[in-house]
Amino acid sequence: MKNIDTFLFDLDGTLLPMDIDEFIGLYFNEIGRELKDLMEPKTLVKYIWSATEDMIRNTEQRTNEEVFMDSFARFVGENKLDLYRERFDKFYDTAFLKTKKCIGSTPYMKESVYILKDKGYQVAVATNPLFPRKAILHRIRWAGFEPEDFIYISCYEKNCYCKPHKKFYEEVLEDIGKKPEQCMMVGNDVQEDLVAGCLGIKTYLITDYLIHRTDEPIKCTYKGSYEDFYNFVLDLPEVEAYEDVEYTKRSLPAW
Numbered sequence: 001m002k003n004i005d006t007f008l009f010d011l012d013g014t015l016l017p018m019d020i021d022e023f024i025g026l027y028f029n030e031i032g033r034e035l036k037d038l039m040e041p042k043t044l045v046k047y048i049w050s051a052t053e054d055m056i057r058n059t060e061q062r063t064n065e066e067v068f069m070d071s072f073a074r075f076v077g078e079n080k081l082d083l084y085r086e087r088f089d090k091f092y093d094t095a096f097l098k099t100k101k102c103i104g105s106t107p108y109m110k111e112s113v114y115i116l117k118d119k120g121y122q123v124a125v126a127t128n129p130l131f132p133r134k135a136i137l138h139r140i141r142w143a144g145f146e147p148e149d150f151i152y153i154s155c156y157e158k159n160c161y162c163k164p165h166k167k168f169y170e171e172v173l174e175d176i177g178k179k180p181e182q183c184m185m186v187g188n189d190v191q192e193d194l195v196a197g198c199l200g201i202k203t204y205l206i207t208d209y210l211i212h213r214t215d216e217p218i219k220c221t222y223k224g225s226y227e228d229f230y231n232f233v234l235d236l237p238e239v240e241a242y243e244d245v246e247y248t249k250r251s252l253p254a255w
Contacts, residue, residue: 003181004202005239006151007116008172010187011127011136013209015113016143017104017226020211026102030095035087039076047075052130056162064129064156092135103142106208108226110144112233117149120239124152126172126185128192129159152176163192169199184221186229194220204229 009015012023031048032041039047051071055064073081113123127136133155137147147153152175154168161168173180180200187193190205190212197203197219205223212218222232 001202001236004184005120006122006124006176006178006183007113008124008126008183008185008196008201009113010185010189010193010206011125011139011143013188013211014186014193014206015109015125015145016139017106017109017209018102019104019209022102023099026099027096030098031088031091034091034095035084038084038087047072050075055130055156058161059165059167061160063158063160064162065132068156089132089134092132092138096135097138100138100142103139106226108230112230113145113149115233116236119236121236122151122176123149124172124176125150126152126154126169126187128163129154129156129168130162131156133157163189164195166195166198169196169201173199173201190214190216190218194218197221204232 012018012020028041028045028048032044035041035044038044051068054071055067058064058067060067069081069085072084076084116123125136125140129136133153136153136155140147140150140153152172154172159168159171161171169185173183183196184202184204185193185196186204186206188206188209188211190210191214192211194203194205202221205218205220206226206229207223208226224232
């Protein structure tokens with residue numbers, strides 16, 4: 001741990017407690033309802049999934065937004081793409097906010113992030129960049145943070161690759177100017193988050209809301225619940241000399 005000075009956090013199921021299947025179901029229900037005047041909801045969902053899969057498969061240096069919109073245009077036509085882009089943008093300011101109802105709550109991750117920052121560590125959000133920045137910022141705030149709490153936030157307007165490609169993590173490292181040995185990736189998805197380990201990034205698997213799609217053995221540096229991670233953070237040394245702060249379980253507010 002002596003070389004680590006940066007923590008990369010997944011969002012959904014990690015910083016933000018949620019059942020991803022419940023979230024996806026609610027998300028598609030709301031977007032289908034909002035755009036039903038343009039397209040039958042089941043067809044819209046099919047097209048969004050197809051364009052999303054193209055983003056995930058992409059290995060070219062094109063932003064995820066470019067890949068998604070180019071793919072979506074094949075279904076709706078270039079002449080209608082601006083209309084859909086405008087309606088998607090409006091959706092993330094309105095009906096998307098209803099997905100907050102499926103969000104859980106835990107103080108452990110919020111407290112862990114602030115303790116890390118107090119100890120001199122840098123923290124970044126390395127969520128799978130499948131959503132526009134505004135949708136990701138909503139979810140960051142739902143988790144109890146402000147965007148300014150993080151040195152970096154991945155999003156589909158900026159990033160060119162998706163999880164589980166290792167190129168996504170290479171891109172994040174380049175963007176924040178860090179080497180693999182300086183970082184730890186914290187996430188709840190075995191296939192999407194632990195792939196960071198192949199680059200030499202230490203990994204911490206959060207077992208609450210665990211996602212594991214295969215029977216393959218789990219290979220991570222550390223693993224544990226939200227509470228376990230909180231205790232792990234309490235025991236970490238400071239990166240720089242800060243005012244003496246006693247980090248104990250009493251630091252965690254009652255709930």
